[in-house]
Amino acid sequence: MVNAIASWVGFGYWGERVLSMVGIGIHWGILQYVLGLPFAAFVLQLIYLRNKDKDYLRIARTLIKGMAIVFAVGAATGTLVEFGLIVVWPNVLTAVGKWLYFPMYAEVFAFIMEAMITYLLYYGWDKFSDVTRTILTFFAFIGPWYSGAMILSANAYMNVPTGLLPDYNATTGQWLYSLGYPKILLDIPNAYVSLLNVTKLVSLGVSIKGTTSDGVLAYIPVTIVNRLVYESFNHYTVNQSILKAVLNDNVLTNQAVLQTPVLNIVNAIMDSTVKYYGIYTYLFDSPDFTPTLLHSIGAGLVVTGFTMIAGFGTRYLKVKDEKYKKYLEKALKFSIVFSLIVIIYEGLIAGDMMGKTVAKYNPEKFAAIEGTMPGFTSIASLFHLDKLEAFLAYSSFSAHLPNYSQIPELWGQLGSFGVGITNYRPPLIVDYTYYAMVFTGVLLGLYALILTGYLVFRGVSRMHKFWLYLAIPGAILAQFASLMGWGTREIGRLPWIVYGVMTLNVGSTLNQPTVWEDVIVSLFYIAIVVGLVYAAYRFLWVPSKKEILEEVK
Amino acid sequence: MFMESVFWLAFNFGIHIVLVNIIIGLAVLVPLFKYLGTKRNDMDLVTLSRKMMKWYAVTYGVAGVFGTAFTVFLFSFYPFFTDIIGNLLLVPFGMSIVFIALNFFSLIAYWYGWDHWSSKTHNTIGILMGASAIMIPFGFRQVFAFLNEPTGLAFSASNQPYLNVAIAYTNPTFWPLYLKSIDGALTTGMLAAMAGFGLLYLINSENKKYFEKSVNMLLLPSFIGLLLMIPLGFWYLMSLSNVPYKFNNIMGGFGWTIGNLGIAYNYSWLFALSMILTAIQVLAVIYIFYKGMKGSLISKSTAYSSVIAGASAIGTIESMEMLNAFSQFPRFIAALGNKQIATLPYPWNVTLSTALNLTDYNPLAAAPFATFFTSIMMAIMIIILALFIYVIFFKK
Numbered sequence: 001m002v003n004a005i006a007s008w009v010g011f012g013y014w015g016e017r018v019l020s021m022v023g024i025g026i027h028w029g030i031l032q033y034v035l036g037l038p039f040a041a042f043v044l045q046l047i048y049l050r051n052k053d054k055d056y057l058r059i060a061r062t063l064i065k066g067m068a069i070v071f072a073v074g075a076a077t078g079t080l081v082e083f084g085l086i087v088v089w090p091n092v093l094t095a096v097g098k099w100l101y102f103p104m105y106a107e108v109f110a111f112i113m114e115a116m117i118t119y120l121l122y123y124g125w126d127k128f129s130d131v132t133r134t135i136l137t138f139f140a141f142i143g144p145w146y147s148g149a150m151i152l153s154a155n156a157y158m159n160v161p162t163g164l165l166p167d168y169n170a171t172t173g174q175w176l177y178s179l180g181y182p183k184i185l186l187d188i189p190n191a192y193v194s195l196l197n198v199t200k201l202v203s204l205g206v207s208i209k210g211t212t213s214d215g216v217l218a219y220i221p222v223t224i225v226n227r228l229v230y231e232s233f234n235h236y237t238v239n240q241s242i243l244k245a246v247l248n249d250n251v252l253t254n255q256a257v258l259q260t261p262v263l264n265i266v267n268a269i270m271d272s273t274v275k276y277y278g279i280y281t282y283l284f285d286s287p288d289f290t291p292t293l294l295h296s297i298g299a300g301l302v303v304t305g306f307t308m309i310a311g312f313g314t315r316y317l318k319v320k321d322e323k324y325k326k327y328l329e330k331a332l333k334f335s336i337v338f339s340l341i342v343i344i345y346e347g348l349i350a351g352d353m354m355g356k357t358v359a360k361y362n363p364e365k366f367a368a369i370e371g372t373m374p375g376f377t378s379i380a381s382l383f384h385l386d387k388l389e390a391f392l393a394y395s396s397f398s399a400h401l402p403n404y405s406q407i408p409e410l411w412g413q414l415g416s417f418g419v420g421i422t423n424y425r426p427p428l429i430v431d432y433t434y435y436a437m438v439f440t441g442v443l444l445g446l447y448a449l450i451l452t453g454y455l456v457f458r459g460v461s462r463m464h465k466f467w468l469y470l471a472i473p474g475a476i477l478a479q480f481a482s483l484m485g486w487g488t489r490e491i492g493r494l495p496w497i498v499y500g501v502m503t504l505n506v507g508s509t510l511n512q513p514t515v516w517e518d519v520i521v522s523l524f525y526i527a528i529v530v531g532l533v534y535a536a537y538r539f540l541w542v543p544s545k546k547e548i549l550e551e552v553k
Numbered sequence: 554m555f556m557e558s559v560f561w562l563a564f565n566f567g568i569h570i571v572l573v574n575i576i577i578g579l580a581v582l583v584p585l586f587k588y589l590g591t592k593r594n595d596m597d598l599v600t601l602s603r604k605m606m607k608w609y610a611v612t613y614g615v616a617g618v619f620g621t622a623f624t625v626f627l628f629s630f631y632p633f634f635t636d637i638i639g640n641l642l643l644v645p646f647g648m649s650i651v652f653i654a655l656n657f658f659s660l661i662a663y664w665y666g667w668d669h670w671s672s673k674t675h676n677t678i679g680i681l682m683g684a685s686a687i688m689i690p691f692g693f694r695q696v697f698a699f700l701n702e703p704t705g706l707a708f709s710a711s712n713q714p715y716l717n718v719a720i721a722y723t724n725p726t727f728w729p730l731y732l733k734s735i736d737g738a739l740t741t742g743m744l745a746a747m748a749g750f751g752l753l754y755l756i757n758s759e760n761k762k763y764f765e766k767s768v769n770m771l772l773l774p775s776f777i778g779l780l781l782m783i784p785l786g787f788w789y790l791m792s793l794s795n796v797p798y799k800f801n802n803i804m805g806g807f808g809w810t811i812g813n814l815g816i817a818y819n820y821s822w823l824f825a826l827s828m829i830l831t832a833i834q835v836l837a838v839i840y841i842f843y844k845g846m847k848g849s850l851i852s853k854s855t856a857y858s859s860v861i862a863g864a865s866a867i868g869t870i871e872s873m874e875m876l877n878a879f880s881q882f883p884r885f886i887a888a889l890g891n892k893q894i895a896t897l898p899y900p901w902n903v904t905l906s907t908a909l910n911l912t913d914y915n916p917l918a919a920a921p922f923a924t925f926f927t928s929i930m931m932a933i934m935i936i937i938l939a940l941f942i943y944v945i946f947f948k949k
Binding site for chain 2: 076
């Protein structure tokens with residue numbers, strides 16, 4: 001019997017992982033609304049511009065109020081996450097800052113755009129004309145989307161580094177490890193090429209793609225890349241490095257070369273590679289970028305949509321005032337149609353793109369998601385979904401799902417040159433997290449469909465209360481589905497921080513936090529969030545009943 | 554020699570640190586005034602507090618933006634330095650992170666819950682807001698003290714560097730720096746608040762009562778704060794005598810040097826500027842006192858004086874912080890020059906020789922389009938910021 005949790009736990013570094021899970025998890029939950037609320041407010045204002053029904057403008061304003069509150073919390077938690085990454089995963093941030101900095105740069109300005117425009121709208125709502133306000137709201141949602149795109153470009157690279165050649169052939173069902181795959185395209189500067197023995201490199205699986213003006217483009221097996229990155233951050237010199245084995249004979253006695261830090265060489269190769277792709281576009285060239293962006297924004301829209309249904313729906317259940325009810329009916333109608341559209345988009349378009357990308361470029365993760373391991377009860381096999389999954393992933397019923405049991409435990413390691421990782425297979429727990437997301441998404445889709453059916457055939461006023469009572473669990477489930485999707489993405493990459501490049505131990509801090517530090521910080525975060533939710537309920541939700549009533553009257 | 558890496562760091566840090574000082578001051582003053590106003594049944598004081606709370610919230614948002622920008626510039630231009638401080642300074646950074654979070658969430662609870670909490674609960678949250686603001690520099694100033702001299706830096710048996718936190722807090726530059734910062738922040742907060750209400754009064758005389766209230770409440774404490782800056786500043790300066798490189802760059806221009814290092818970069822003019830700005834503050838405050846004794850405490854001239862005092866306080870913070878940062882150029886850790894780094898165990902003697910040098914920046918981050926992009930976006934950002942302030946505070 002395979003223990004899915006044990007394999008997840010076994011990767012260690014729990015101190016850092018718990019801090020990241022709590023910190024980023026909270027930020028992730030909050031930013032769903034930052035992605036969704038201003039977009040919904042923008043659509044509402046377009047409706048208002050067309051039909052001049054002021055209720056739609058009021059609904060938009062309510063959403064912007066919500067945005068102002070969650071944005072503040074999102075910005076604060078985002079800043080804390082950034083600081084947290086610096087102290088908990090400093091080597092990762094170093095690599096990001098050195099080679100992947102441009103989107104982070106660009107994100108700063110996105111962040112500023114979000115902050116300024118959100119509060120311009122919040123504080124100055126009545127000070128602008130309808131058209132100006134609508135334009136500002138357009139930028140209020142473009143800001144978070146642009147910001148999300150920049151951050152997600154780095155996350156996409158962490159899943160699929162630019163220039164990655166994957167290691168699985170779905171037509172034959174064969175893993176390609178023996179041929180040196182997966183490989184990453186790197187530009188090796190001529191200064192280093194002249195030192196290297198090409199015959200030895202080729203025997204290790206390196207294949208030459210071509211030349212650039214100042215270097216040679218080569219597909220390097222990730223086993224080599226992984227080891228070199230490990231050596232770089234552990235301050236190896238060439239004399240201590242695997243590089244010594246691939247040097248030309250005439251260099252073996254050159255002390256200047258032998259005493260060179262491996263970091264300097266990796267640095268030069270990465271600088272050259274980044275320049276080859278383009279300093280400003282390197283991350284965006286990751287095949288994972290577009291699907292990740294579309295899928296993440298979709299998740300934000302779905303969570304927002306179902307939360308709007310919950311908010312307006314529960315209010316509708318308790319309100320007696322007829323005028324207020326009419327206002328809420330419009331809000332509910334909008335929320336339901338919005339939710340149905342975005343969940344269809346999320347499942348059938350963005351989700352499909354994401355799934356195909358994972359299957360192609362992260363086959364180990366895909367194998368874990370499908371749980372193709374004897375002795376493991378996978379959800380796909382339980383529901384006989386294997387063929388359907390193969391079709392969805394590879395557009396062919398005859399394609400083979402990757403076999404998890406055939407993945408060598410040390411597939412990421414270069415022969416006997418380990419980097420401190422004893423198992424490169426991703427944890428099978430992602431089978432459960434992934435299908436939890438899928439089933440929850442399907443349930444939410446059905447729920448939105450039923451509510452839409454009511455709208456079309458009976459109207460909101462004749463909707464059975466039972467369905468509106470389900471709105472709160474619906475909103476919680478939308479958050480749950482989003483969290484499970486994110487969890488699958490991040491957990492399924494283990495033990496890699498950057499797939500094929502940097503492992504968990506290499507990215508971690510030298511001075512790991514103690515258990516009590518972890519516990520205190522985590523409890524502190526959780527307590528703050530609980531306090532915040534209570535404060536939002538007590539001081540924003542409760543009094544807003546009165547405010548909206550007065551506004552409608 | 555113009556270094557854009559240093560320029561952008563100084564630009565963002567310069568804006569961030571001024572706003573942070575105002576924030577710390579307001580975080581203490583707002584709940585204090587609210588408490589006193591309620592206790593004395595002085596509604597003008599409560600209103601004053603609420604107005605200051607709005608300034609606090611807006612300033613906090615803008616400071617956060619520039620703080621984030623600073624961090625991004627730091628790890629883009631100096632990734633290996635960020636790596637080192639990230640690895641070493643987990644505890645001081647962690648402390649600041651925790652207090653930033655606490656401060657932020659207490660700000661939200663205090664602001665949005667103004668008329669909703671019971672008075673006792675609201676005051677308790679206010680205490681939390683003020684205390685957490687004062688504690689944020691307890692971590693960050695430790696980082697700055699470490700950048701003066703790396704007290705507490707040790708190496709394990711396996712040659713890994715770590716920070717002995719208890720020893721780190723015995724850093725001779727920490728306590729004077731921290732206490733001076735808190736005093737500076739409270740004083741600047743008070744003077745800036747008086748200046749703000751003075752400005753509002755000059756724009757519209759209906760705001761006279763708020764200006765009067767702010768002067769009555771803040772004039773004497775801000776004067777005491779200014780006087781306290783003298784011994785605290787001198788204490789900090791003396792503590793830097795352990796770091797001759799930095800000390801000489803600050804005082805060398807006046808002929809006061811330590812050891813035989815000489816002056817690498819003469820920043821005495823910045824020190825002189827700071828002293829002049831401090832003197833202007835003192836004179837402006839004394840003038841208001843004088844006018845008060847003459848029976849015209851609240852007048853256009855005292856309002857102008859308060860604006861001058863507030864602007865000078867902000868200028869002093871800016872010049873002092875720039876002096877503190879630039880006087881150790883190009884060293885990230887002032888006490889560690891190449892000679893000292895060479896004595897560290899391998900491989901740190903090699904790694905740190907480049908990572909701790911400000912002239913050794915990431916060339917990718919300084920690429921032409923990045924510079925162009927940053928300049929354009931920063932200009933747009935400042936325009937939006939100006940528009941933001943106009944709409945929120947002035948647009949009808």
